[in-house]
Amino acid sequence: MRTIYWDGCIKMIDQTKLPDEFTILEINDVDDLIFAIQRLSIRGAPALEAAGGYGVVLACYERDFDNSERFKEYVKNRAEKIERARPTAVNLSVGVKRVLKKVLESRSIETAREVALREAERIAEEDIIRNKLMGSFGAKLIEDGDGILTICNTGSLATVEWGTALGVIRSANLEGKRVRVFACETRPLNQGSRLTTWELMNDGIDVTLITDSMAGIVMQKGMIDKVIVGADRIVRDGVFNKIGTYALAVLAKEHGIPFFVAAPLTTFDWEKEMKDVVIEERSPEELKFCHIKCKNCRIAPDDVKVYNPAFDATPLKYVTALITEKGVIFPPYDREVPKILRT
Amino acid sequence: MRTIYWDGCIKMIDQTKLPDEFTILEINDVDDLIFAIQRLSIRGAPALEAAGGYGVVLACYERDFDNSERFKEYVKNRAEKIERARPTAVNLSVGVKRVLKKVLESRSIETAREVALREAERIAEEDIIRNKLMGSFGAKLIEDGDGILTICNTGSLATVEWGTALGVIRSANLEGKRVRVFACETRPLNQGSRLTTWELMNDGIDVTLITDSMAGIVMQKGMIDKVIVGADRIVRDGVFNKIGTYALAVLAKEHGIPFFVAAPLTTFDWEKEMKDVVIEERSPEELKFCHIKCKNCRIAPDDVKVYNPAFDATPLKYVTALITEKGVIFPPYDREVPKILRT
Numbered sequence: 073m074r075t076i077y078w079d080g081c082i083k084m085i086d087q088t089k090l091p092d093e094f095t096i097l098e099i100n101d102v103d104d105l106i107f108a109i110q111r112l113s114i115r116g117a118p119a120l121e122a123a124g125g126y127g128v129v130l131a132c133y134e135r136d137f138d139n140s141e142r143f144k145e146y147v148k149n150r151a152e153k154i155e156r157a158r159p160t161a162v163n164l165s166v167g168v169k170r171v172l173k174k175v176l177e178s179r180s181i182e183t184a185r186e187v188a189l190r191e192a193e194r195i196a197e198e199d200i201i202r203n204k205l206m207g208s209f210g211a212k213l214i215e216d217g218d219g220i221l222t223i224c225n226t227g228s229l230a231t232v233e234w235g236t237a238l239g240v241i242r243s244a245n246l247e248g249k250r251v252r253v254f255a256c257e258t259r260p261l262n263q264g265s266r267l268t269t270w271e272l273m274n275d276g277i278d279v280t281l282i283t284d285s286m287a288g289i290v291m292q293k294g295m296i297d298k299v300i301v302g303a304d305r306i307v308r309d310g311v312f313n314k315i316g317t318y319a320l321a322v323l324a325k326e327h328g329i330p331f332f333v334a335a336p337l338t339t340f341d342w343e344k345e346m347k348d349v350v351i352e353e354r355s356p357e358e359l360k361f362c363h364i365k366c367k368n369c370r371i372a373p374d375d376v377k378v379y380n381p382a383f384d385a386t387p388l389k390y391v392t393a394l395i396t397e398k399g400v401i402f403p404p405y406d407r408e409v410p411k412i413l414r415t
Numbered sequence: 416m417r418t419i420y421w422d423g424c425i426k427m428i429d430q431t432k433l434p435d436e437f438t439i440l441e442i443n444d445v446d447d448l449i450f451a452i453q454r455l456s457i458r459g460a461p462a463l464e465a466a467g468g469y470g471v472v473l474a475c476y477e478r479d480f481d482n483s484e485r486f487k488e489y490v491k492n493r494a495e496k497i498e499r500a501r502p503t504a505v506n507l508s509v510g511v512k513r514v515l516k517k518v519l520e521s522r523s524i525e526t527a528r529e530v531a532l533r534e535a536e537r538i539a540e541e542d543i544i545r546n547k548l549m550g551s552f553g554a555k556l557i558e559d560g561d562g563i564l565t566i567c568n569t570g571s572l573a574t575v576e577w578g579t580a581l582g583v584i585r586s587a588n589l590e591g592k593r594v595r596v597f598a599c600e601t602r603p604l605n606q607g608s609r610l611t612t613w614e615l616m617n618d619g620i621d622v623t624l625i626t627d628s629m630a631g632i633v634m635q636k637g638m639i640d641k642v643i644v645g646a647d648r649i650v651r652d653g654v655f656n657k658i659g660t661y662a663l664a665v666l667a668k669e670h671g672i673p674f675f676v677a678a679p680l681t682t683f684d685w686e687k688e689m690k691d692v693v694i695e696e697r698s699p700e701e702l703k704f705c706h707i708k709c710k711n712c713r714i715a716p717d718d719v720k721v722y723n724p725a726f727d728a729t730p731l732k733y734v735t736a737l738i739t740e741k742g743v744i745f746p747p748y749d750r751e752v753p754k755i756l757r758t
Contacts, residue, residue: 259602259626262714265702265714266715282702286722288659318631319628373434378624380626385632
C-alpha cells in the first residue's frame with residue numbers, strides 16, 4: 073500500500089478518514105496540497121518529505137510561462153509556501169528543497185518539469201528502499217510465533233510505503249513468520265487505534281488493540297517477546313519517540329524483553345545529546361476533548377492544567393539494538409553507530 | 416464533599432454529569448436507585464456499600480403496611496432487587512445485607528424504619544472515619560512540596576467522603592503541606608480526567624492532567640516524589656487495582672520513587688494469591704469508541720480485536736508501604752499484615 077504517489081497529479085490516502093473510509097485524495101495544485109498537509113491527511117516525516125517533493129512538481133505544472141526565469145521565480149515562491157505548511161516538519165522542507173534545486177538548475181521549462189518529477193520519484197523510491205532494507209535486516213530478529221508490542225503508527229501511512237517498525241513486522245510476516253502484534257492506542261491522538269490496527273488488519277497480520285496502560289499486564293502475562301518502536305530522532309545517548317515509548321522500554325527491561333528501535337540513518341543526530349533537545353509540548357485541548365472526530369466531546373474540566381509533551385527520550389541503555397537500512401546496530405553504540413554513519 | 420447522604424430521601428452527586436455539571440440527584444424509591452446505580456451515577460465500592468444500605472431504608476418507607484411480617488417480606492424482596500443492580504459489586508450487597516438484617520430483627524415497622532436508617536448512617540459514617548484515619552496516617556508520609564502521581568479516582572466520589580489515595584492527599588493538604596498532584600487520565604474510562612481533576616480543583620489542590628503514557632517522562636524529569644494509588648483487592652503477594660497501576664509501580668522502582676497503596680482493611684483478602692484472582696475483562700467497545708459522551712465517535716476499526724482487562728496486579732515487592740485505617744504497614748508484609756488484621 074502506497075501512501076502517496078504521482079499519477080498526473082498527487083494521489084494520497086486521506087488519513088483523516090481512516091479507519092472509517094479508505095479514500096484516495098487527488099491533489100491538482102499547491103493550495104490543495106497545503107490544505108491536505110495542514111489538516112493531516114498526510115503525516116509522518118518520510119511521507120511529508122515525498123509530499124514536499126511532489127508539491128514542487130505540481131508547482132511546475134500550475135501555469136504556462138514563455139520565460140524560464142519567470143517560471144523559476146513562480147515555482148520558487150510556491151515551493152516556499154509549501155515549506156511553510158508545517159514549519160516544524162523538517163522533512164517537508166528537505167523534500168521541497170531537493171526538487172526545487174533541480175528545477176532552478178534546469179535550462180528550459182520542459183526540462184525542469186521532467187527533472188522535477190524524476191527527483192520527486194527518487195525521494196519516494198529511496199524511502200521505500202530504505203524501509204525494505206530495514207525490514208529485511210530487522211526481520212532476522214523476529215521469530216515465528218513472536219508476540220510484538222508497538223506504539224504509534226510507524227507503517228506505510230507514516231512513510232511512502234512499508235514503514236519502519238511496522239515495516240520490520242511486515243517483512244517478518246512476508247518471510248512466513250506468524251507474529252501477534254499488540255498495538256498501544258497511543259494517547260492522546262490515537263495513531264495506534266486509528267492507523268496501526270487498520271494497516272495490520274489490511275495485511276492480514278494478527279493485531280490486538282490495547283490501551284497504553286496495558287503494556288505492563290501483557291508483558292507480565294508472557295504475551296510479549298519483543299518490543300519494536302520507531303524514532304523521531306536518535307542522539308548520542310537516547311531515542312526520541314512518541315510519548316509512552318520510555319515506559320515501554322523500562323517495562324521491557326524489567327521483564328527481560330528485547331527492545332528494538334527501527335529508524336533510517338537520516339534520523340540519527342549523533343552530535344547532540346538528550347539534554348540538547350527541547351521536547352515539543354502540544355495543545356492541552358488534546359487531553360480535554362475526544363478531538364478525533366467530534367470536537368465538542370469534552371472529557372476533562374475546561375480549566376484543568378495539562379502537561380502534554382509529544383515525545384519522550386529513552387536512554388540508549390534500554391535499547392537492545394537499532395535497526396537501520398545499513399544493518400542492525402548492537403551496543404556499544406558510541407563505537408558502532410559512528411562506524412555505520414561513516415560508511 | 417459528600418457523595419451520598421440521607422435527607423428524607425437519598426441524595427447523591429450525579430457522576431455521569433461531571434465534570435460539566437454538578438447535580439444532586441434526589442432518589443425517592445428503590446427503582447430510581449437501581450437506575451442510578453446501573454447508569455453509574457454512583458460508583459466505587461465504598462460508595463456503593465452506603466447506597467445499598469440507604470436503599471433498604473428507602474424500601475422501608477415505600478409503602479404502608481398494617482402487618483409487620485408483610486412489611487418485612489416486602490423489604491426483603493426490594494433489598495434483593497437492589498443487590499442485583501450490579502451483581503459483581505460485592506460491597507453493594509454487603510451494605511444491603513447489613514441493613515436488612517436489622518430490619519428483619521425488629522419488632523415493629525416503626526422500630527424497623529428507625530434502626531434501618533441508623534444502620535445505614537453507621538455504614539456511611541464508618542467509611543468516612545476509615546478514610547480520615549487512612550488520610551491522617553498516610554499524610555505523615557507526604558512532605559511539603561511533594562509531586563504526587565496517582566491513577567483512577569480514589570476520592571470522595573469513590574467513597575462516601577474524603578477518599579482513599581486522594582484522601583491521603585487531602586489530609587496532607589489540610590495539614591498545610593502544599594502538594595502538586597499529577598493525575599493519569601486512566602484509560603479507557605477516563606476516571607482520572609473526568610473525576611480526579613474535578614475533585615482536586617474543587618479543593619484548591621494543584622493538579623495537572625497527563626495521559627497514562629506520560630508517567631515515565633514526569634518521573635524522569637524529577638517531577639514526582641511519591642506515587643499513591645488505591646486498591647480493589649490486596650492478596651498475599653500483590654495488589655489488584657485499576658489497569659495501568661502495575662506500570663506506575665515498575666516505573667517508580669526504576670526511578671527510586673516510593674510507591675504507596677491506600678486501602679481499608681476490608682480490601683485485604685489475605686487468604687488468596689494473585690494467581691487465584693481472575694481479572695475482569697470489559698467490553699471491546701470501551702477502546703473502539705470515545706464512549707464517554709457520544710457513543711458514535713469511533714476511534715478504531717469496527718472489527719479490531721481488543722484486550723481490555725479492567726485491573727492489573729502489582730506484586731507486593733514494588734509496594735513501599737500499605738496505608739490502612741489502622742496505620743501504615745511496611746514490609747515484611749507476610750509478617751506485618753496478619754498482625755494488623757488480627758487487631
